[in-house]
Amino acid sequence: MIEVKHITKTYGKKDSVFVALSDISFVIPDGASVAILGKSGSGKSTLMHTMSGLDHPETGEVIIDGQNILALSQKEIDKFRSHKMSFIFQSFFVQAKETCYDNVSLPLEIAGVAPSRRRSKIEAALTAVELIDKKKSKARTLSGGQKQRLAVARAIVNSPQILFADEPTGNLDSVTGAVVEDLLFNYNKQNKITLIVVTHDPDLANRCDIQIHIKDGKIESIEGLK
Amino acid sequence: MKIRDIAIRAGRSLRQAKARTLLTSLAIGVGAFTIVLSLAVGAGGRTYVSNIISSNTNIHEIIVQPKQDKINGAAKPQKYTDDAVIDYGAGYTMKLLKQSDLDKISKISGVKSITPDYIVTAKYITGINNEKYRVGVTTILEGLKLEFEAGSKDGVENGGIIISDRYVSVLGYKNATDMIGKNIQIAVEKGSDSPLNPETKLFEFKVVGVTKKSAMAIMPSNGVQLAPSEMEKLFNYNQGGTSLANSYPDVVVITDDNVNSKDIKNIINDMGYDAQTAEDLMSFIFQFINVLQGILIGFGALAVLTSVFGIINTQYISVLERTQQIGLMKALGMRRRDIGRLFKLEAAWIGLLGGSIGAGLAVIGGMIANPHISKWLGIGNISLIIFEPLSVTIVIIGLVIVSVTSGILPARKAAKLDPIEALRTE
Ligand SMILES: Nc1ncnc2c1ncn2[C@@H]1O[C@H](COP(=O)(O)OP(=O)(O)O)[C@@H](O)[C@H]1O
Ligand SMILES: [Mg+2]
Numbered sequence: 001m002i003e004v005k006h007i008t009k010t011y012g013k014k015d016s017v018f019v020a021l022s023d024i025s026f027v028i029p030d031g032a033s034v035a036i037l038g039k040s041g042s043g044k045s046t047l048m049h050t051m052s053g054l055d056h057p058e059t060g061e062v063i064i065d066g067q068n069i070l071a072l073s074q075k076e077i078d079k080f081r082s083h084k085m086s087f088i089f090q091s092f093f094v095q096a097k098e099t100c101y102d103n104v105s106l107p108l109e110i111a112g113v114a115p116s117r118r119r120s121k122i123e124a125a126l127t128a129v130e131l132i133d134k135k136k137s138k139a140r141t142l143s144g145g146q147k148q149r150l151a152v153a154r155a156i157v158n159s160p161q162i163l164f165a166d167e168p169t170g171n172l173d174s175v176t177g178a179v180v181e182d183l184l185f186n187y188n189k190q191n192k193i194t195l196i197v198v199t200h201d202p203d204l205a206n207r208c209d210i211q212i213h214i215k216d217g218k219i220e221s222i223e224g225l226k
Numbered sequence: 227m228k229i230r231d232i233a234i235r236a237g238r239s240l241r242q243a244k245a246r247t248l249l250t251s252l253a254i255g256v257g258a259f260t261i262v263l264s265l266a267v268g269a270g271g272r273t274y275v276s277n278i279i280s281s282n283t284n285i286h287e288i289i290v291q292p293k294q295d296k297i298n299g300a301a302k303p304q305k306y307t308d309d310a311v312i313d314y315g316a317g318y319t320m321k322l323l324k325q326s327d328l329d330k331i332s333k334i335s336g337v338k339s340i341t342p343d344y345i346v347t348a349k350y351i352t353g354i355n356n357e358k359y360r361v362g363v364t365t366i367l368e369g370l371k372l373e374f375e376a377g378s379k380d381g382v383e384n385g386g387i388i389i390s391d392r393y394v395s396v397l398g399y400k401n402a403t404d405m406i407g408k409n410i411q412i413a414v415e416k417g418s419d420s421p422l423n424p425e426t427k428l429f430e431f432k433v434v435g436v437t438k439k440s441a442m443a444i445m446p447s448n449g450v451q452l453a454p455s456e457m458e459k460l461f462n463y464n465q466g467g468t469s470l471a472n473s474y475p476d477v478v479v480i481t482d483d484n485v486n487s488k489d490i491k492n493i494i495n496d497m498g499y500d501a502q503t504a505e506d507l508m509s510f511i512f513q514f515i516n517v518l519q520g521i522l523i524g525f526g527a528l529a530v531l532t533s534v535f536g537i538i539n540t541q542y543i544s545v546l547e548r549t550q551q552i553g554l555m556k557a558l559g560m561r562r563r564d565i566g567r568l569f570k571l572e573a574a575w576i577g578l579l580g581g582s583i584g585a586g587l588a589v590i591g592g593m594i595a596n597p598h599i600s601k602w603l604g605i606g607n608i609s610l611i612i613f614e615p616l617s618v619t620i621v622i623i624g625l626v627i628v629s630v631t632s633g634i635l636p637a638r639k640a641a642k643l644d645p646i647e648a649l650r651t652e
Contacts, residue, residue: 078556082558090651095551109235110559
């Protein structure tokens with residue numbers, strides 16, 4: 001369960017203060033798929049960064065499994081992210097000069113997984129996104145859709161508890177985008193992990209269990225919560 | 227993240243920018259090359275010189291000269307003293323040691339023997355074919371190690387003579403071995419006679435050894451050498467009755483085996499003489515080598531200093547180019563410390579690569595050049611370039627440390643990078 005309590009995030013100094021997030025609170029049950037919806041600049045990415053402990057809001061708490069992650073030390077929050085969270089970005093951020101295998105290996109290395117236990121995990125993840133035959137290819141040789149599938153493999157390889165996806169289909173055409181969406185939702189259902197998707201695409205949002213609508217840094221409405 | 231994984235990733239990102247990595251490490255390589263080669267030349271030079279010193283000198287040997295007047299060539303006339311002096315005119319004089327000085331020195335406990343440097347001017351040397359040749363006559367020194375073509379030092383005390391191989395054929399002998407046991411004559415003029423028509427006496431000696439030029443000899447003996455007792459006879463005939471009788475420019479003191487010759491040297495100096503051990507006399511060569519080596523190492527250090535800026539520059543650019551990669555790694559939970567290590571290890575690889583290339587080229591180049599240099603200098607198969615594995619290793623390790631230190635600032639920049647900023651694309 002993720003509890004977000006009274007998050008406020010501002011940018012700028014005194015006379016030119018800009019409130020990016022204003023008193024945001026909601027609760028997400030384990031294994032849910034959540035869409036954070038809103039126009040560009042409404043604060044969706046900022047909210048996602050806050051929930052993952054990358055960003056530090058002025059006030060508020062993010063309680064995951066009873067623990068306020070915003071109160072953790074840098075070392076502890078890094079460890080938390082490497083073991084329990086993963087990310088997919090609009091611009092993929094795969095390492096073009098590295099092989100697909102090495103790209104997927106990175107989160108395991110960061111989490112300190114022993115080399116002997118990596119191979120099977122990496123191959124399973126690449127198989128799940130149907131890129132196992134590209135294992136030894138450099139990531140720059142992949143198409144856009146393949147790059148995002150590689151990013152999905154990298155995101156699922158260490159069996160995260162929460163998967164954040166920031167506009168995962170924003171740079172893809174509808175056909176390749178649908179493939180990536182299917183991968184994410186199947187993974188969410190089969191492994192009962194929490195999937196948090198930032199998007200402004202209503203069709204993608206409607207596939208989620210919960211929709212949180214953001215406008216100008218405030219919650220406009222939350223749909224789907226029982 | 228494990229250090230091993232970080233090191234592998236560091237190596238991989240360097241391989242992904244081969245040209246840049248190579249060029250950056252080449253600057254370090256120049257420094258490594260220069261430093262390794264100068265250390266090898268210094269080591270070789272010192273070994274060569276200490277071989278020369280141990281072949282030519284005896285650690286128990288002290289050379290004593292009279293203390294010369296400080297004000298020499300004074301405009302004022304000098305007061306008479308009964309010192310033995312050679313007067314060169316214009317107020318320039320050279321003091322000599324007298325028998326009384328020798329007696330004083332030989333009374334010092336720890337002095338085993340004292341041999342004056344007899345100055346004998348021989349007229350000529352002649353042998354089986356009666357041809358006459360000029361020749362230098364010197365006293366055989368106990369500490370001097372000679373290399374013999376034939377024969378040995380044995381028997382030189384009993385009317386024997388040691389002669390350079392240069393005289394074998396000119397005096398009419400087939401070869402060095404042929405000359406051993408043969409009698410030769412040295413002609414000396416009587417100094418006390420009128421210089422216009424002096425009496426000349428032939429001294430006869432039996433050849434006991436024929437020396438050859440030695441690579442280790444600092445002053446190759448190319449004349450003849452006699453035992454001190456024989457030299458004394460020649461000297462007395464040559465200089466007896468002149469003003470230089472019983473006076474010597476210097477004497478060689480040999481100390482007992484169980485005393486430190488430096489202590490005796492100090493005692494003699496305190497008595498008002500100018501004493502130097504054989505090692506003192508040679509030490510200037512070491513100083514020369516050390517200064518030369520220092521200058522070469524200085525050039526190497528300059529190259530290393532330049533490469534420091536190269537590494538800082540390269541690594542800064544690398545951080546800027548890879549902000550997204552760094553941001554991603556931080557988002558995935560990689561610790562600041564590990565990000566810093568990644569960049570420091572990249573710098574370490576650059577240092578290791580450059581250091582190994584430079585040191586490797588220096589070793590290969592030195593080994594190829596070494597025989598040619600030795601041949602050119604005519605020192606046989608003695609190495610003037612000696613690579614010590616320990617010092618080569620220390621140079622490489624030192625350069626790795628320098629590289630890592632240069633990588634600290636860029637690594638800190640990478641570690642401090644804000645992942646949110648780094649991952650922002652719009
Ligand atoms: N570092 C920053 N400094 C100032 N303003 C910022 C900064 N980061 C984000 N913002 C502002 O905060 C708002 C929310 O940004 P963001 O969360 O990226 O929006 P979204 O992801 O919904 O498009 C935007 O108006 C943006 O301009
Ligand atoms: Mg955004």
